[in-house]
Amino acid sequence: MNSQNIVRRSATSAATPAPQIRDHQMEVAKLIDVSICIGCKACQTACNEWNDLRGEVQENVGVYDNPRDLSPDSWTLMRFTEHEDESGKLEWLIRKDGCMHCEDPGCLKACPIPGAIVQYANGVVDFQSDLCVGCGYCVAGCPFDVPRISKVDNKAYKCTLCSDRLAVGQAPACAKTCPTGAIAFGSKAEMQDLAATRVAELNERGFDNAGLYDPAGVGGTHVMYVLQHADDPERYAGLPKDPKISAAVSGWKDVLKPAAAVAGAVAVAGMVAHYIGVGPNDVDEGDHPEGDAENAETQPRQAAE
Amino acid sequence: MNRKKDQILRTKFPERLCHWMIVLCFFLAATSGISWFLPTFAWLSGLLGTPQMARILHPFLGIAVFVGLCYMFVKFVKYNLPARTDAIWFRNIRGVLLNNHEQPLRIGKYNAGQKLLFWAIMASIIVLLVSGLIMWRAYFSEYFTIPVIRLAILVHSVAGIGLILLILGHIYLAIWVRGSVSGMVTGYVSKAWARQHHDRWADELDAKEAAPGRGKP
Numbered sequence: 046m047n048s049q050n051i052v053r054r055s056a057t058s059a060a061t062p063a064p065q066i067r068d069h070q071m072e073v074a075k076l077i078d079v080s081i082c083i084g085c086k087a088c089q090t091a092c093n094e095w096n097d098l099r100g101e102v103q104e105n106v107g108v109y110d111n112p113r114d115l116s117p118d119s120w121t122l123m124r125f126t127e128h129e130d131e132s133g134k135l136e137w138l139i140r141k142d143g144c145m146h147c148e149d150p151g152c153l154k155a156c157p158i159p160g161a162i163v164q165y166a167n168g169v170v171d172f173q174s175d176l177c178v179g180c181g182y183c184v185a186g187c188p189f190d191v192p193r194i195s196k197v198d199n200k201a202y203k204c205t206l207c208s209d210r211l212a213v214g215q216a217p218a219c220a221k222t223c224p225t226g227a228i229a230f231g232s233k234a235e236m237q238d239l240a241a242t243r244v245a246e247l248n249e250r251g252f253d254n255a256g257l258y259d260p261a262g263v264g265g266t267h268v269m270y271v272l273q274h275a276d277d278p279e280r281y282a283g284l285p286k287d288p289k290i291s292a293a294v295s296g297w298k299d300v301l302k303p304a305a306a307v308a309g310a311v312a313v314a315g316m317v318a319h320y321i322g323v324g325p326n327d328v329d330e331g332d333h334p335e336g337d338a339e340n341a342e343t344q345p346r347q348a349a350e
Numbered sequence: 351m352n353r354k355k356d357q358i359l360r361t362k363f364p365e366r367l368c369h370w371m372i373v374l375c376f377f378l379a380a381t382s383g384i385s386w387f388l389p390t391f392a393w394l395s396g397l398l399g400t401p402q403m404a405r406i407l408h409p410f411l412g413i414a415v416f417v418g419l420c421y422m423f424v425k426f427v428k429y430n431l432p433a434r435t436d437a438i439w440f441r442n443i444r445g446v447l448l449n450n451h452e453q454p455l456r457i458g459k460y461n462a463g464q465k466l467l468f469w470a471i472m473a474s475i476i477v478l479l480v481s482g483l484i485m486w487r488a489y490f491s492e493y494f495t496i497p498v499i500r501l502a503i504l505v506h507s508v509a510g511i512g513l514i515l516l517i518l519g520h521i522y523l524a525i526w527v528r529g530s531v532s533g534m535v536t537g538y539v540s541k542a543w544a545r546q547h548h549d550r551w552a553d554e555l556d557a558k559e560a561a562p563g564r565g566k567p
Contacts, residue, residue, distance in 0.1 A: 056389030056392065057389065058389070058390060155503075157385075157386035157387070157389060157392075158386075158389075158392070158401055159389055159392050176401070178401050178402045178404070178405035179402070179405060179487055179488065180386065180405055180487060181485070181487035181491055181499070182386075182503065184487075184491075184496065184499070185485075185496060185499045185500045185503055187496075190496060194487055199402075199406075199487070199488060291497070291500050293497075293500035293501055293503070293504045294500060294503075294504075296504060297503060297504045297507055301504070301507055301508065301511070302387065302388065305387065305388070305507075305511040306388055308511070308515060309511075309514070309515065309518075312515055312518055312519070313518070316518070316519075316522040319447070319522075319526070320522075320525075320526060323447065323448055323449050323526075324449065325526060325528050326449050326526050326527045326528060327528045328528065328529055328540065328542050328543045328546045328547075329542065329546070
């Protein structure tokens with residue numbers, strides 16, 4: 046696979062697109078089977094090791110979530126949910142949170158800096174942190190609340206899907222290390238097949254609502270979940286049921302931006318036309334010989350109107 | 351200062367200084383803002399050095415504009431309150447735009463359009479300040495939820511575009527009405543200029559001159 050083929054660039058107009066010519070790109074995906082995750086956090090550690098991240102040691106606050114939230118130096122983490130159903134049966138739902146690598150990424154749409162966020166042909170959405178200015182628009186654009194801005198360098202960070210490993214034919218560090226096989230990695234089609242098998246198994250075991258989480262609202266994702274309760278993804282630490290790019294972000298990028306460009310152009314054109322048509326608004330100074338000359342020049346024009 | 355006899359002081363030095371400080375800060379804030387709003391103009395952020403530097407400076411420049419406008423508000427609000435005679439200007443807007451100076455419009459220190467501009471600028475700077483603080487990632491964004499920040503970005507863009515368009519018009523009218531720019535640079539305008547563009551204000555100045563110490567400003 047050619048992992049480094051950029052097909053979409055932030056703040057780049059359709060008139061100047063990213064390279065599009067290579068057309069046989071395999072889309073990749075990471076499949077996280079929540080039903081067989083044991084919450085060992087080996088994936089968190091592998092992520093930190095491979096990406097050289099050393100987060101600050103935090104305090105235990107009485108839950109297994111540690112660190113408590115995604116951060117510039119924690120690109121993935123386990124979210125533990127204790128869910129009790131109507132019959133009082135407890136379920137311990139463990140979800141590996143991190144960037145979903147949307148097909149239609151809200152972060153990329155919102156980013157104002159050309160090329161600071163890119164999407165590769167294989168589906169990976171990557172931040173080019175050297176170009177990032179730390180405006181935080183990606184945070185506002187993301188429907189999954191994933192990017193985090195560093196207080197150290199004011200740049201945004203998130204999971205890269207180990208794009209550097211993918212480029213040399215390796216699986217992401219989290220998938221490579223997962224001891225139960227809860228994280229699988231391969232082509233998106235393969236992962237969808239694998240998910241179908243696992244969903245069928247879960248159905249047999251009595252999980253009637255088991256299913257694949259690959260939300261259509263963002264064009265599908267390149268990180269997918271097998272959920273025991275796909276009908277209610279929010280049960281898994283607030284995984285959005287129908288994530289899509291916010292109307293505020295679309296309104297700002299798809300409506301306001303072109304409207305403002307047109308308004309600006311029309312305003313400037315109107316001013317030029319007005320000046321050419323009406324001429325400067327001079328004052329008749331009376332005692333200024335050059336003023337008289339100017340007035341003599343403008344007089345016939347006024348008369349004509 | 352050696353001023354010609356037919357010249358009158360329209361804008362005092364501190365007010366002129368404040369105006370041009372705002373011009374500089376607004377120019378830099380607006381160009382960097384446009385560089386993010388319309389990425390085709392991404393190069394405009396280069397006016398502040400690098401894109402990163404532009405992102406750092408943009409909010410501070412905005413606050414400088416706000417502070418400058420606070421001073422302007424205190425100094426000019428009394429001339430920008432609506433007056434009965436503003437209706438005359440609105441009724442003759444066509445003549446105004448077509449350079450037709452036939453009938454007196456009873457314009458005070460500022461005409462009705464300038465008053466509208468004054469209030470529109472003041473309103474948009476408040477909106478820009480509040481939304482800008484909410485979306486200011488380095489200091490304040492962490493205290494707001496993502497939907498609020500999204501809305502702040504949208505509102506900031508709308509107000510920013512609106513203000514830029516208003517200021518474009520302001521610049522154009524200043525260039526179109528000869529004597530305005532030099533008036534704002536030197537502070538002085540000719541008596542003929544005052545009479546043509548601000549007849550009621552000119553009358554008031556004459557009255558003041560006739561009865562020193564008793565006339566209204």
